[in-house]
Amino acid sequence: DTAVSQTPKYLVTQMGNDKSIKCEQNLGHDTMYWYKQDSKKFLKIMFSYNNKELIINETVPNRFSPKSPDKAHLNLHINSLELGDSAVYFCASSQDYGGFTFGSGTRLTVV
Amino acid sequence: QKEVEQNSGPLSVPEGAIASLNCTYSDRGSQSFFWYRQYSGKSPELIMSIYSNGDKEDGRFTAQLNKASQYVSLLIRDSQPSDSATYLCAVTGTASKLTFGTGTRLQVTL
Numbered sequence: 001d002t003a004v005s006q007t008p009k010y011l012v013t014q015m016g017n018d019k020s021i022k023c024e025q026n027l028g029h030d031t032m033y034w035y036k037q038d039s040k041k042f043l044k045i046m047f048s049y050n051n052k053e054l055i056i057n058e059t060v061p062n063r064f065s066p067k068s069p070d071k072a073h074l075n076l077h078i079n080s081l082e083l084g085d086s087a088v089y090f091c092a093s094s095q096d097y098g099g100f101t102f103g104s105g106t107r108l109t110v111v
Numbered sequence: 112q113k114e115v116e117q118n119s120g121p122l123s124v125p126e127g128a129i130a131s132l133n134c135t136y137s138d139r140g141s142q143s144f145f146w147y148r149q150y151s152g153k154s155p156e157l158i159m160s161i162y163s164n165g166d167k168e169d170g171r172f173t174a175q176l177n178k179a180s181q182y183v184s185l186l187i188r189d190s191q192p193s194d195s196a197t198y199l200c201a202v203t204g205t206a207s208k209l210t211f212g213t214g215t216r217l218q219v220t221l
Contacts, residue, residue, distance in 0.1 A: 042213050043211040045156070085210070090155070098143075099145050099157040100155075100201075102155050102156075104153075105154050
């Protein structure tokens with residue numbers, strides 16, 4: 001049973017489209033995150049939700065909108081995709097100050 | 112100044128040697144410290160966590176933390192080719208935010 005699962009694994013889309021990435025965790029963790037890993041492999045936090053409440057919102061274009069229907073799910077919707085949005089997006093979850101568990105990543109390519 | 116700094120490498124060590132990976136952080140209020148390993152095309156995998164000053168050993172891995180110097184390191188003993196990966200230092204400060212360094216690429220040569 002995968003602890004943190006995200007779909008799809010690969011996403012290729014044209015500029016201007018709207019797309020969503022889904023994430024689910026079965027670890028019972030209270031906090032979930034979206035991270036973006038760019039071409040230089042730098043992992044940068046985008047959003048964090050604790051029990052469905054947004055607690056971290058880094059400097060991210062408002063084309064990116066997270067949604068947490070319950071504490072086990074955190075989805076990411078991206079409007080009007082741009083070339084610069086191409087990256088690998090990782091979902092993660094954690095409990096208290098413990099280590100994070102990451103999903104397998106979604107490689108987004110905007111053409 | 113970056114919040115978490117690492118030398119990007121590559122750090123090349125022969126098989127069987129000790130690999131030493133270093134990391135410094137800027138937030139003195141940081142509370143939790145982690146080392147993640149990331150193979151190419153894969154997600155980061157937690158290998159060590161450390162919360163108080165001193166050393167913590169787990170198998171071939173030893174994490175060292177010095178809060179006064181704002182320094183955390185990872186030693187890998189008896190390095191194996193399978194240890195070749197990027198090692199990410201990560202630090203948790205306020206608001207449960209995990210901030211990563213840019214990673215050090217380790218190459219273990221035969």
